[in-house]
Amino acid sequence: MALPREARRPFSTSVAPLRRRTLADREDWLGRLMLAPALVYVVALVGVPFALALALAFSSARSGSLEFSWVGLRNFWTILPDPQFHRALWNTLRFTLVSQALVIVLAVTAAHVLSAAFVGRRLVRFLLLLPWAAPVALAAIGWTWIFDSTFSVINWTMLWLGLTKRWLYWFGEPQLATAAIIIVHVWRMFPFATVITLAGMSAIPQEISEAAVIDGAGFWRRFFQVNLPLLLPIITVAVLFGVVFTSTDLSVVYLLTRGGPYNSTHVLSSLAFQRGIFGGDLGQGAAVALFLLPVLVVVAILMLRTARRAEVGA
Amino acid sequence: MRPRRLVRYAKRVVLYLVALAFTAFAVFPFYWMLLTAFKANRDLYVGGTVLTHVPWIFNAPPTLEHIELLFRQTLYLTWVRNTIWIGLVVVAITLVLAVPAGYALARLTGRWGERLGIGVFLTYLVPPTLLFLPFSRMIAWLGLQNSQWALVLVYPTFTVPFCTWLMMGFFRSIPRDIEEQAMIDGYSRFTVIRKVVLPLGISGVLTATIFAFTLVLQDFVYALTFISAVPRMTVSLGVPVALVRGDVFYWGSLMAACLITSIPIAVVYNLFIDRFIQGLTAGAVKG
Numbered sequence: 001m002a003l004p005r006e007a008r009r010p011f012s013t014s015v016a017p018l019r020r021r022t023l024a025d026r027e028d029w030l031g032r033l034m035l036a037p038a039l040v041y042v043v044a045l046v047g048v049p050f051a052l053a054l055a056l057a058f059s060s061a062r063s064g065s066l067e068f069s070w071v072g073l074r075n076f077w078t079i080l081p082d083p084q085f086h087r088a089l090w091n092t093l094r095f096t097l098v099s100q101a102l103v104i105v106l107a108v109t110a111a112h113v114l115s116a117a118f119v120g121r122r123l124v125r126f127l128l129l130l131p132w133a134a135p136v137a138l139a140a141i142g143w144t145w146i147f148d149s150t151f152s153v154i155n156w157t158m159l160w161l162g163l164t165k166r167w168l169y170w171f172g173e174p175q176l177a178t179a180a181i182i183i184v185h186v187w188r189m190f191p192f193a194t195v196i197t198l199a200g201m202s203a204i205p206q207e208i209s210e211a212a213v214i215d216g217a218g219f220w221r222r223f224f225q226v227n228l229p230l231l232l233p234i235i236t237v238a239v240l241f242g243v244v245f246t247s248t249d250l251s252v253v254y255l256l257t258r259g260g261p262y263n264s265t266h267v268l269s270s271l272a273f274q275r276g277i278f279g280g281d282l283g284q285g286a287a288v289a290l291f292l293l294p295v296l297v298v299v300a301i302l303m304l305r306t307a308r309r310a311e312v313g314a
Numbered sequence: 315m316r317p318r319r320l321v322r323y324a325k326r327v328v329l330y331l332v333a334l335a336f337t338a339f340a341v342f343p344f345y346w347m348l349l350t351a352f353k354a355n356r357d358l359y360v361g362g363t364v365l366t367h368v369p370w371i372f373n374a375p376p377t378l379e380h381i382e383l384l385f386r387q388t389l390y391l392t393w394v395r396n397t398i399w400i401g402l403v404v405v406a407i408t409l410v411l412a413v414p415a416g417y418a419l420a421r422l423t424g425r426w427g428e429r430l431g432i433g434v435f436l437t438y439l440v441p442p443t444l445l446f447l448p449f450s451r452m453i454a455w456l457g458l459q460n461s462q463w464a465l466v467l468v469y470p471t472f473t474v475p476f477c478t479w480l481m482m483g484f485f486r487s488i489p490r491d492i493e494e495q496a497m498i499d500g501y502s503r504f505t506v507i508r509k510v511v512l513p514l515g516i517s518g519v520l521t522a523t524i525f526a527f528t529l530v531l532q533d534f535v536y537a538l539t540f541i542s543a544v545p546r547m548t549v550s551l552g553v554p555v556a557l558v559r560g561d562v563f564y565w566g567s568l569m570a571a572c573l574i575t576s577i578p579i580a581v582v583y584n585l586f587i588d589r590f591i592q593g594l595t596a597g598a599v600k601g
Contacts, residue, residue: 030422031421031423031427032423035414035430037410037411038415042474050440052448053444053448109336114333124337126581126584129587131340131343135531135550137551138571138575139572141553141572151362187339187343250535269535277450282447
């Protein structure tokens with residue numbers, strides 16, 4: 001029964017006696033049994049609230065009471081003509097697209113630099129990861145202080161260098177507030193994208209790049225026609241995560257501007273929080289948050305397609 | 315040969331400069347936190363228009379005043395304690411649910427298990443922003459408003475999918491032969507898991523523990539929604555929201571709190587980041 005290769009059998013010293021098959025041997029049942037608790041939890045606490053999120057959007061639910069009554073599309077008729085909602089929708093798109101575009105450029109550059117061997121590379125990698133590892137709310141409050149209306153160190157430096165003549169009220173002017181929010185998002189997401197891109201680069205066989213050198217391709221040609229196409233799947237993954245984390249983030253806007261000045265920097269999540277929790281109108285808040293869903297569905301589909309393509313290629 | 319060598323040196327210099335620029339951008343807020351945490355008030359609160367006062371350095375001797383204030387007169391340590399116990403309970407729940415599920419998806423469920431695995435991972439993408447409103451209603455049903463148990467209940471919604479996915483990848487990387495050999499020797503699958511797989515998987519479990527804990531630390535939305543009593547807050551909520559005296563932020567202590575909380579996490583994170591990336595990108599990178 002057992003193979004006579006003692007060295008490969010560290011787990012028992014004698015041939016096992018015939019045992020009755022028990023539940024522990026029924027692999028299909030064991031599998032289901034081991035999977036069930038996690039699945040039940042996920043269905044109960046992601047599936048149910050998800051369904052409830054849809055239901056709330058069509059209800060007049062308010063916080064503070066447990067009543068629930070259907071109002072059909074009323075919440076949507078309220079928010080759709082609301083300029084503040086338009087602004088939030090547009091801001092969510094704008095903040096996400098601009099910051100992710102910057103993140104791609106920065107991450108690909110940083111990954112190229114980091115993939116070259118140099119002294120202190122490990123330290124640089126550690127330092128680069130700080131923004132991603134630090135709890136986002138604490139980082140955001142740190143930036144609030146950096147952009148302070150009286151003591152901003154950025155302003156001091158820009159004045160000192162002569163880059164600006166006037167004092168910049170970062171959270172007092174819509175354009176500056178927008179810039180501040182995008183800076184924080186880029187700062188937070190680019191280290192993450194860099195590390196992912198680096199992982200992708202180390203998976204590209206060295207020979208491909210060497211072959212391109214032998215064929216006479218210069219740096220830029222190698223970069224755009226060899227490395228970048230090979231890196232595309234992994235960069236896509238990094239960007240998709242970036243899109244999810246940025247478009248759904250509440251803490252940065254909430255802590256930096258609270259949606260101000262003049263409600264000009266609200267995003268869908270902060271508006272949903274304001275209407276749903278502060279305003280107590282759960283139904284309307286849920287309707288606002290629901291507009292994040294298309295983004296997430298698109299991201300999920302793209303993610304699956306990237307994964308599948310990589311699988312086929314493997 | 316001369317000009318060639320020069321070009322090589324120039325390339326090195328550019329490389330270092332670019333690396334330096336990136337590092338400076340990433341680190342500068344933490345450097346600013348460090349300065350703020352130890353600066354005396356008369357050095358700290360000098361308007362940004364005073365160009366003769368350079369804010370990037372200590373102009374007066376550093377002080378421990380802000381740190382003392384943080385530990386003695388604020389609720390910072392209470393929040394740290396809250397975060398730790400909530401984190402530990404969440405980690406325990408996560409491991410109990412995610413480790414068996416990860417193994418089942420890796421070994422026992424075949425083709426449909428793979429699909430299910432992807433499904434579980436996609437639930438990690440469902441953001442708190444979409445769920446905090448329905449959760450606030452569910453928490454009210456359960457009578458858990460303003461209770462830390464609300465957080466204990468809700469945090470596994472993102473730690474379980476993530477750690478299940480992580481463990482699945484980890485168990486797949488253990489060679490099947492080892493388990494099959496043990497089963498030929500007469501062990502049941504269950505015994506194999508207990509005696510062979512888990513000891514081999516201990517580093518995977520450790521990784522899952524670390525990430526579950528850091529995910530808990532990262533949360534702001536749920537804590538903000540459910541907890542309003544200041545002594546019950548977590549670090550990520552209490553520090554930015556409740557560390558104010560009247561209307562005035564005390565920035566020295568605030569920045570000290572940010573720094574003291576962030577750095578240990580960053581160090582631990584850095585040790586496990588490669589596994590984290592492997593977990594996230596499984597499928598997109600060919601190993």
